[in-house]
Amino acid sequence: MPLLPPMPPMPPMPPMPPMVEEAGSSGGVVHLLVAHMGEARPLLSDLGLRRVREDGPFARFEGEGVHLVVAGQGKANAGAGVAYLHARSGGIRHAAWLNVGIAGHARFDLGSVRLGHKIVDVAAGHAIYPPLVFARPCASTVVFTVDRVEGGYPEDGVYDMEASAFCQVATRFCTSELVQVIKIVADNRLHPALRMTAGECTQRMAPAIEVVAAVIHDLRKLSAVLRRGHADPAGWVDLTSRWSFSTTQKLQLRRLLQHWSALLPCEDPSKYLGSARGAKAAMSALRGRLDAARLESSVVHD
Amino acid sequence: MIETIYVEHDVREHPRTQAVLARYPRATVIECDRYQEVFNRRAQNFRIQKRRPGLILARKHERRVLPAPAGYGIGGERNFYFSHMYNCVYDCQYCFLQGMYQSAHYVVFVNFEDFVEDLHAEHHRGGGEATYYYSGYDADSLVFNSTTRFLEFILPAFEGHDDLWLELRTKSTAIRPLLARRAMSNVIVAFSLSPSQLARAVEHGAPPLEARLEAILRVAAAGWPVGLRFDPVIYDAQYEQLYTELFDQVFDTLPGSAVHSVSIGPLRFPRPMFEVIQRQSPTSRLLAGPLVARGNMVSYPRDLERRMHAFCRDALRRHVPEDRLFACLPAEWGA
Numbered sequence: 261m262p263l264l265p266p267m268p269p270m271p272p273m274p275p276m277p278p279m280v281e282e283a284g285s286s287g288g289v290v291h292l293l294v295a296h297m298g299e300a301r302p303l304l305s306d307l308g309l310r311r312v313r314e315d316g317p318f319a320r321f322e323g324e325g326v327h328l329v330v331a332g333q334g335k336a337n338a339g340a341g342v343a344y345l346h347a348r349s350g351g352i353r354h355a356a357w358l359n360v361g362i363a364g365h366a367r368f369d370l371g372s373v374r375l376g377h378k379i380v381d382v383a384a385g386h387a388i389y390p391p392l393v394f395a396r397p398c399a400s401t402v403v404f405t406v407d408r409v410e411g412g413y414p415e416d417g418v419y420d421m422e423a424s425a426f427c428q429v430a431t432r433f434c435t436s437e438l439v440q441v442i443k444i445v446a447d448n449r450l451h452p453a454l455r456m457t458a459g460e461c462t463q464r465m466a467p468a469i470e471v472v473a474a475v476i477h478d479l480r481k482l483s484a485v486l487r488r489g490h491a492d493p494a495g496w497v498d499l500t501s502r503w504s505f506s507t508t509q510k511l512q513l514r515r516l517l518q519h520w521s522a523l524l525p526c527e528d529p530s531k532y533l534g535s536a537r538g539a540k541a542a543m544s545a546l547r548g549r550l551d552a553a554r555l556e557s558s559v560v561h562d
Numbered sequence: 563m564i565e566t567i568y569v570e571h572d573v574r575e576h577p578r579t580q581a582v583l584a585r586y587p588r589a590t591v592i593e594c595d596r597y598q599e600v601f602n603r604r605a606q607n608f609r610i611q612k613r614r615p616g617l618i619l620a621r622k623h624e625r626r627v628l629p630a631p632a633g634y635g636i637g638g639e640r641n642f643y644f645s646h647m648y649n650c651v652y653d654c655q656y657c658f659l660q661g662m663y664q665s666a667h668y669v670v671f672v673n674f675e676d677f678v679e680d681l682h683a684e685h686h687r688g689g690g691e692a693t694y695y696y697s698g699y700d701a702d703s704l705v706f707n708s709t710t711r712f713l714e715f716i717l718p719a720f721e722g723h724d725d726l727w728l729e730l731r732t733k734s735t736a737i738r739p740l741l742a743r744r745a746m747s748n749v750i751v752a753f754s755l756s757p758s759q760l761a762r763a764v765e766h767g768a769p770p771l772e773a774r775l776e777a778i779l780r781v782a783a784a785g786w787p788v789g790l791r792f793d794p795v796i797y798d799a800q801y802e803q804l805y806t807e808l809f810d811q812v813f814d815t816l817p818g819s820a821v822h823s824v825s826i827g828p829l830r831f832p833r834p835m836f837e838v839i840q841r842q843s844p845t846s847r848l849l850a851g852p853l854v855a856r857g858n859m860v861s862y863p864r865d866l867e868r869r870m871h872a873f874c875r876d877a878l879r880r881h882v883p884e885d886r887l888f889a890c891l892p893a894e895w896g897a
Contacts, residue, residue: 391616
C-alpha cells in the first residue's frame with residue numbers, strides 16, 4: 261500500500277464515440293474503480309477502454325460493457341468516485357462493481373493477487389463480507405482499509421485505503437454479490453511502502469491483469485443475468501407507446517406481461533387488444549386471455 | 563460443494579465446527595462475529611447467492627423452539643418446530659425460504675445441546691401432554707446430515723420418551739443414518755412428494771420421485787413410521803390425472819397400512835414473501851398460475867383450492883384410513 265505521487269494531468273483525448281453499452285440494454289456491465297492512473301493503465305490497454313471527454317473531478321474511461329473511474333487515494337475519494345461513475349454512466353441498474361488496486365501484506369510476494377472476502381474498515385471497526393458467487397481465479401483474503409499508510413501489517417490480510425468505502429457506497433446501487441474487491445500486493449516487509457511512481461505501480465499490476473480480467477468477465481455475466489431478469493417484457497414497448505399508463509397501471513402491466521411471457525410465450529399480446537381504446541381496456545383484454553391460460557396451462561414447460 | 567465457510571468467532575473451537583471444517587479442507591474459512599453480519603444483510607440477492615452458497619457455522623442464542631403455524635400438525639395439540647439450519651440444498655420454486663431470506667447461504671447452528679434442552683423444557687411445560695416437534699421447516703431434515711450429523715445427536719434425545727414426537731420432513735434419499743440404528747416409534751420420517759412431472763419442473767436439485775419412493779420403502783422396511791406429505795398440492799390443467807397417477811404409484815409401492823400419516827396442503831405463500839419471490843422469478847410458470855391474494859396469503863382461489871383438496875382427500879381415502887389423513891391448512895381457512 262505505497263504512497264503514490266499526485267495524478268499528473270491527463271493528456272487531451274480525441275472525442276469519444278457514444279457508449280457501447282446503453283443503460284437500456286440487457287448486456288452485463290462492470291464499473292471499475294481504481295485509485296491511481298498507475299493502476300488504471302494496464303486495465304485501459306487490456307480492456308480497450310477510452311477516456312470520456314468531460315468536465316469532472318475524476319478521469320473516466322469506458323469500453324464495451326466496462327466503465328472505469330480513477331478516484332484518487334482514500335475512502336472519501338473512493339466513495340465519491342463510485343457515486344460519480346454511477347451518475348455519469350447513466351445510473352445503469354444491476355451493473356457490477358469492482359475495486360482494483362495495489363495493497364500491502366506482511367509476507368505475500370509482490371504481485372500476488374487476492375480477492376477480498378472480508379473488508380474491514382479499521383477506523384470504524386466494522387466489516388463487509390462480499391459474497392463470492394463466481395469461480396475464483398485466485399485466493400481470497402481479508403482486506404483492511406486504513407486511513408493512513410500501514411507499514412507494520414499487524415493483521416493477516418492485505419492493507420489498502422479504499423475498499424471499505426467503495427463497498428459501502430457501491431452496495432447502494434446494486435446487490436452485494438456484484439460488489440467485489442481485488443488487490444495486487446505491491447509492498448511487504450521486505451519491500452516496504454515507499455513512494456512509488458505510477459510506472460512502478462503499473463509494473464506491479466500488469467502480471468495480475470489476466471486474473472482481474474477473469475473476475476470482470478464473471479461479474480459481467482452476473483450483471484447480465486440480473487439485467488435480463490429485469491428487462492422489459494415482450495409487448496411492453498408497444499403497449500406503453502400506444503397508451504398512457506399510470507404508475508400503478510405500469511406495475512400491473514409489467515406483471516401481466518411477465519405472466520404472459522411465462523404462459524403464452526408464442527402468442528403476441530397485441531393480437532388480443534381488439535378494439536381497446538385505452539390503457540385500462542387494453543389490460544382488461546389481456547387479463548381475460550391470461551386468466552383463461554392460467555387454468556389451461558401446465559406448470560411443466562411444453 | 564462448499565467453497566466458503568463463515569464461522570462465528572464464538573464457535574470457532576467448537577468440536578462440531580472443527581468436524582465440519584475437517585470435512586471441507588479446501589474451503590476458505592472466514593471468521594465473523596455474528597452470522598447476521600453475513601446472512602440476510604441489506605442488498606443481498608437470494609437467486610444470485612443460490613448459484614454458489616456458502617456455509618455459516620453459528621450459535622443460536624434464543625428462540626430455538628417455536629410454536630408451529632396454526633393448522634400445521636398430524637393430530638396433536640402441542641405442535642412446535644425448531645431449525646438447527648436455515649436454507650436448503652434444494653431449490654423448489656414454491657419454497658417460502660427464497661422470499662423469507664435475502665441470502666441463500668446455509669446457516670448451521672452447532673449448539674445442538676441447547677436445542678435439546680429447549681425441546682425437553684417445552685415438553686415439561688405441557689405437563690406430560692404429547693408434544694410434537696417438526697424439523698424441516700427452514701431446511702430439509704436429512705439432506706445436509708452428512709455435514710451436520712444432527713440426526714446422530716437429536717435421535718437419542720427422543721429415545722424412551724413416548725409422548726415426545728419428532729417429524730423429520732425431507733425430500734432427501736440420504737437415509738443411511740436412519741437405517742444404521744434401531745427404528746423409533748415416535749420419530750416420523752415424512753417425505754414430501756409431488757407428481758414426477760411437476761417435481762422435475764419445480765423441485766430443482768431434489769431427488770426424482772422414484773428415488774424418494776425407494777427411500778420410503780427402505781425406511782418403512784426398517785420399521786420407521788413413515789409420513790407422506792402431499793404439500794404443496796400444485797395446480798396444473800391435468801392435476802387430477804397427475805395426482806391420481808402419483809397416489810397409485812405411491813400405494814402400489816407402499817401399502818397404506820405401513821403409513822403413519824398422510825397430509826395434504828395447498829400451495830400457499832405469505833403475501834410479502836410471494837411478492838419477493840415473484841420479483842426474483844418473474845417468468846415462473848408456477849407463480850404465473852391461478853394464484854390470488856387471500857388475506858395475508860397468496861394461494862389458489864378458494865373454490866379451486868377446495869376442489870383440489872377434496873379431490874386429493876377422496877383419492878387418498880381409497881388408500882389410507884381416514885384417521886391417518888390430515889389437512890395442512892391455515893387455521894382460518896378451515897379444513
